[in-house]
Amino acid sequence: MEKEVTIYDIAKRLNYSPATVSRALNDHPAIRSDTKDVITSMARQMGYRSNTFASNLRRQRTNTIGVIVPRLNSNFMSCALAGMEKVANEAGYNLIISQSLESARKEKANAKTMFDSRVDGLLVSVSYDTEDIEHFDDFINKGVPLLFFDRVIEHNQCPSIVIDNVKAGYEATTHLLEQGCTRLMHVTGNLKRNVYADRLKGYRMALQDRDIHYEKQLVLETDLSQEAGVEAARQLMAFPHRPDGLFVTNDLCAVTCMGQLKKAGLSIPADVAVVGFNNDPVSQVVEPNLTTIHYPGREMGEIAVKSLINHLNGLMDMQTTNTIILRSELIIRASSLKKAH
Amino acid sequence: MEKEVTIYDIAKRLNYSPATVSRALNDHPAIRSDTKDVITSMARQMGYRSNTFASNLRRQRTNTIGVIVPRLNSNFMSCALAGMEKVANEAGYNLIISQSLESARKEKANAKTMFDSRVDGLLVSVSYDTEDIEHFDDFINKGVPLLFFDRVIEHNQCPSIVIDNVKAGYEATTHLLEQGCTRLMHVTGNLKRNVYADRLKGYRMALQDRDIHYEKQLVLETDLSQEAGVEAARQLMAFPHRPDGLFVTNDLCAVTCMGQLKKAGLSIPADVAVVGFNNDPVSQVVEPNLTTIHYPGREMGEIAVKSLINHLNGLMDMQTTNTIILRSELIIRASSLKKAH
DNA sequence: TTTTTTTCTGCAACCGATTGCAAATTTAAA
DNA sequence: TTTAAATTTGCAATCGGTTGCAGAAAAAAA
Missing domain, CATH: 3.40.50.2300 (Response regulator)
Structure with a gap:
C-alpha cells in the first residue's frame, strides 16, 4: 500500500509552491502554460490523484448530486436513472441514489442523509404518501438547488420536470x-x-x-x-x-x-x-x-441532471424556469x- | 443562508475543547457520560451537522460504496441495486452507482472515477466485452475491497457472489x-x-x-x-x-x-x-x-453490500470467503x- | 534607462474533524 | 494524609487542497 502523492510532493520535486501546483492542475489562468505542462506531466508521472475531500472541504462543494426516488426497480425509473447517471458522469458529477420505498418517513430520512452529505443539488420524485415537503426546507434555505421530476410538488422555488x-x-x-x-x-x-x-x-x-x-x-x-x-x-x-x-x-x-x-x-x-x-x-x-x-424516462433523467448542472455552473437560473414539460405520446x-x- | 455550526462553536459555547466535543459526539469511551449528554444535546440545539469531508479527510474513509454495473435498467439489476441501497442506507453508507453500458472502456473510466472518489469498497458486475481486470488493480493494490457479483471474474483476491x-x-x-x-x-x-x-x-x-x-x-x-x-x-x-x-x-x-x-x-x-x-x-x-x-436479484444486492460492510468493519475477512452462491430455482x-x- | 503595467508565483491562513500524547482531575489504595 | 492508579480532558499537529493578497518578475510604455 504505497503512500498517496500530494501536491506538496509535486511542489517539492519541482521546486514550486503547493499553491502553484494546485492552480496549475486546475488550469488557473494565472499560471504560465509551460509551467502547467511541467506540473501536470510530473503529476501524471508520480501517480498523483486529487483528494476530493480536501478539495470539497475547502470549496464547500461536492460534485455530487442526490437522487431520491420511490423505488428504483421499475422500468421507467431505472431508465430515468440510467439517463441521469450518463449525463452526470460525463459532467464529472457523481450520483447518490436512495429510495423512499413509498414512505414519507423514509423520504425524510433520505433527505437528511443527502443534506448531511452536502450534495450540490437534489432530484426528487416524491413518495406515495408524502404530504408536505418541509423536509426539503433545509435545501431551500441553504440555496441547494432542488428539482422535482415525474411525481412533483408545486413549489415556487423548485422547478419540475414532467410530461403533460x-x-x-x-x-x-x-x-x-x-x-x-x-x-x-x-x-x-x-x-x-x-x-x-x-x-x-x-x-x-x-x-x-x-x-x-x-x-x-x-x-x-x-x-x-x-x-x-x-x-x-x-x-x-x-x-x-x-x-x-x-x-x-x-x-x-x-x-x-x-x-x-x-x-x-x-x-x-x-x-x-x-x-x-x-x-x-x-x-x-x-x-x-x-x-x-x-x-x-431516459430523456427525463438526462434533462433533470442537465438542468441542475447548468444551474450549478451559473449557465442557467432554475428559479426562472418553473416547469419543463416533455413530450409524451x-x-x-x-x-x-x-x-x- | 445561515452559517454552518462546527464543533468549535459547540466547544466555545460550553467551554470545552473541540477535541472533547468531537469525542463526545463520537461516543468515545474516554468522555464521561454526563459530559456527552450535555454536548450532544447542545449540538442538537445548535443545529450542528457533522462535516463529512473534514471527517473523511482526516480518517481516510468515505462511507461510500461504489457500484459498477453494465446497465441499471434491467429488472434484475434494478432489483439488485434496490437491495444494495437498502442495506447500505441502513448501515450509514452511501452508494455511488455508475454504468459501463457494456463497454470495457467506460468500465475503466468508471473504475478510475470510483478510485478517485476513494470509495471504501467496490461492487462490480463486468461488462460484455471486459477482457482483463487491470483497471481494478489500483483497488487491489491499495487494499480496497472489491467484490464481483452476477457477472464475475475469477480473482483470488476478490470474492464473488453468484448463483450456480x-x-x-x-x-x-x-x-x-x-x-x-x-x-x-x-x-x-x-x-x-x-x-x-x-x-x-x-x-x-x-x-x-x-x-x-x-x-x-x-x-x-x-x-x-x-x-x-x-x-x-x-x-x-x-x-x-x-x-x-x-x-x-x-x-x-x-x-x-x-x-x-x-x-x-x-x-x-x-x-x-x-x-x-x-x-x-x-x-x-x-x-x-x-x-x-x-x-x-434483491438478495444478491443485499448480500453483496452486507459482505462488503462486514469486511470493512473487520467482522469478516473477504479474502477467505471466495464465492458465495445463492439459491436459484x-x-x-x-x-x-x-x-x- | 526608467516607469508603468501586466503576468506569475508564493506565503500563509483556512476548511472542520480527528487523535497521540501529556496533563489535570478524580478515585482508590496505602 | 500521601501515593498510586484510573479516569477525563485539552493541546496541537494533521489530513490535502484552495485562495486572498502581496510581492517578484517580465513585458510594455515612456
Missing part, C-alpha cells in the same frame, strides 16, 4: 372513446400525486368533451401493483353494466388486469379495450399488445383497436 | 428433456462471461447425461436483446429438423422470440417448449406464461409443459 399528464390522460381516454367504447373504467394511483390526479383530469375532460357523464365508481384508486390489477379486473366484471374500456395508468398493472379478464373469458379489445401507461417492455409482449403512453397497439384502421 | 449457473442451466435443460423435447436450441449471451458460459455448461451436461449429441449449431451466442430474440426465432424455424425446445438465458429475449414463433404459427409449448431466465415480470404476462429460472409455467402434471 392531463393531455396524456385526455388522449388515452379519447382514443378509447373513438374506438367506440362507451363506458370507461379508470384504474389509477394515489390521487394526491400530480401524475395520477392530472391523468384523471384528462380522463374527465375527455368524457366531458363528448358529453359523457362522469361516474365516480368507475375510477379506482389503487397502488398500481399487480395485485391491484387482479382486483381491478374483479371489480370491472362485477359491474352490472360492464365497462367496455379500461385505462390503467401503469402497464404492469394493466397487463395483469388484462390477463385476469382474458382468463374470465373476455376478449380484448372486443369486450374490453385497454390502454396502459409508460410503454414498459411488457406492453409489447402481452397479447394483444398493449396500447400505452410512451413516457420518456400515445402508442396505439392491438389492445385498444376495435376498429380496423 | 451450471446447475440452473442443467435444470432448465433437463426439464425440457423431461417434457419430451428431443432437440434443444440454446440462445445465450457472450460466452466470455461466466454466467453464460456456465449455463451452457449445464446445458451440455444435461444433454450428455441423457446421451444426446451436442450440436454446436444449436447454440446461438447473441447480445440477448429483443432483436436477438427475433433473429433466434428466424434461425430456429430455418432448421430442416426444427428444434422442439428452446432455452434462452434472458426472459425478455425469450418472450420476444416466443412472440415471433407464435406469429409464424407455431404453438408453444406443443411445437416448441420454452424456458427463459431471470423471472422477469414479463414471464408471467406472456402467453403462455414463461417457465424460467428465478434469479434472486426453476419456476415451471405453461411455456414448457408438454405433459400434463
Whole structure:
C-alpha cells in the first residue's frame, strides 16, 4: 500500500509552491502554460490523484448530486436513472441514489442523509404518501438547488420536470372513446400525486368533451401493483353494466388486469379495450399488445441532471424556469383497436 | 443562508475543547457520560451537522460504496441495486452507482472515477466485452475491497457472489428433456462471461447425461436483446429438423422470440417448449406464461453490500470467503409443459 | 534607462474533524 | 494524609487542497 502523492510532493520535486501546483492542475489562468505542462506531466508521472475531500472541504462543494426516488426497480425509473447517471458522469458529477420505498418517513430520512452529505443539488420524485415537503426546507434555505421530476410538488422555488399528464390522460381516454367504447373504467394511483390526479383530469375532460357523464365508481384508486390489477379486473366484471374500456395508468398493472379478464373469458379489445401507461417492455409482449403512453424516462433523467448542472455552473437560473414539460405520446397497439384502421 | 455550526462553536459555547466535543459526539469511551449528554444535546440545539469531508479527510474513509454495473435498467439489476441501497442506507453508507453500458472502456473510466472518489469498497458486475481486470488493480493494490457479483471474474483476491449457473442451466435443460423435447436450441449471451458460459455448461451436461449429441449449431451466442430474440426465432424455424425446445438465458429475449414463433404459427409449448431466465415480470404476462429460472436479484444486492460492510468493519475477512452462491430455482409455467402434471 | 503595467508565483491562513500524547482531575489504595 | 492508579480532558499537529493578497518578475510604455 504505497503512500498517496500530494501536491506538496509535486511542489517539492519541482521546486514550486503547493499553491502553484494546485492552480496549475486546475488550469488557473494565472499560471504560465509551460509551467502547467511541467506540473501536470510530473503529476501524471508520480501517480498523483486529487483528494476530493480536501478539495470539497475547502470549496464547500461536492460534485455530487442526490437522487431520491420511490423505488428504483421499475422500468421507467431505472431508465430515468440510467439517463441521469450518463449525463452526470460525463459532467464529472457523481450520483447518490436512495429510495423512499413509498414512505414519507423514509423520504425524510433520505433527505437528511443527502443534506448531511452536502450534495450540490437534489432530484426528487416524491413518495406515495408524502404530504408536505418541509423536509426539503433545509435545501431551500441553504440555496441547494432542488428539482422535482415525474411525481412533483408545486413549489415556487423548485422547478419540475414532467410530461403533460392531463393531455396524456385526455388522449388515452379519447382514443378509447373513438374506438367506440362507451363506458370507461379508470384504474389509477394515489390521487394526491400530480401524475395520477392530472391523468384523471384528462380522463374527465375527455368524457366531458363528448358529453359523457362522469361516474365516480368507475375510477379506482389503487397502488398500481399487480395485485391491484387482479382486483381491478374483479371489480370491472362485477359491474352490472360492464365497462367496455379500461385505462390503467401503469402497464404492469394493466397487463395483469388484462390477463385476469382474458382468463374470465373476455376478449380484448372486443369486450374490453385497454390502454396502459409508460410503454414498459411488457406492453409489447402481452397479447394483444398493449396500447400505452410512451413516457420518456431516459430523456427525463438526462434533462433533470442537465438542468441542475447548468444551474450549478451559473449557465442557467432554475428559479426562472418553473416547469419543463416533455413530450409524451400515445402508442396505439392491438389492445385498444376495435376498429380496423 | 445561515452559517454552518462546527464543533468549535459547540466547544466555545460550553467551554470545552473541540477535541472533547468531537469525542463526545463520537461516543468515545474516554468522555464521561454526563459530559456527552450535555454536548450532544447542545449540538442538537445548535443545529450542528457533522462535516463529512473534514471527517473523511482526516480518517481516510468515505462511507461510500461504489457500484459498477453494465446497465441499471434491467429488472434484475434494478432489483439488485434496490437491495444494495437498502442495506447500505441502513448501515450509514452511501452508494455511488455508475454504468459501463457494456463497454470495457467506460468500465475503466468508471473504475478510475470510483478510485478517485476513494470509495471504501467496490461492487462490480463486468461488462460484455471486459477482457482483463487491470483497471481494478489500483483497488487491489491499495487494499480496497472489491467484490464481483452476477457477472464475475475469477480473482483470488476478490470474492464473488453468484448463483450456480451450471446447475440452473442443467435444470432448465433437463426439464425440457423431461417434457419430451428431443432437440434443444440454446440462445445465450457472450460466452466470455461466466454466467453464460456456465449455463451452457449445464446445458451440455444435461444433454450428455441423457446421451444426446451436442450440436454446436444449436447454440446461438447473441447480445440477448429483443432483436436477438427475433433473429433466434428466424434461425430456429430455418432448421430442416426444427428444434422442439428452446432455452434462452434472458426472459425478455425469450418472450420476444416466443412472440415471433407464435406469429409464424407455431404453438408453444406443443411445437416448441420454452424456458427463459431471470423471472422477469414479463414471464408471467406472456402467453403462455414463461417457465424460467428465478434469479434472486434483491438478495444478491443485499448480500453483496452486507459482505462488503462486514469486511470493512473487520467482522469478516473477504479474502477467505471466495464465492458465495445463492439459491436459484426453476419456476415451471405453461411455456414448457408438454405433459400434463 | 526608467516607469508603468501586466503576468506569475508564493506565503500563509483556512476548511472542520480527528487523535497521540501529556496533563489535570478524580478515585482508590496505602 | 500521601501515593498510586484510573479516569477525563485539552493541546496541537494533521489530513490535502484552495485562495486572498502581496510581492517578484517580465513585458510594455515612456
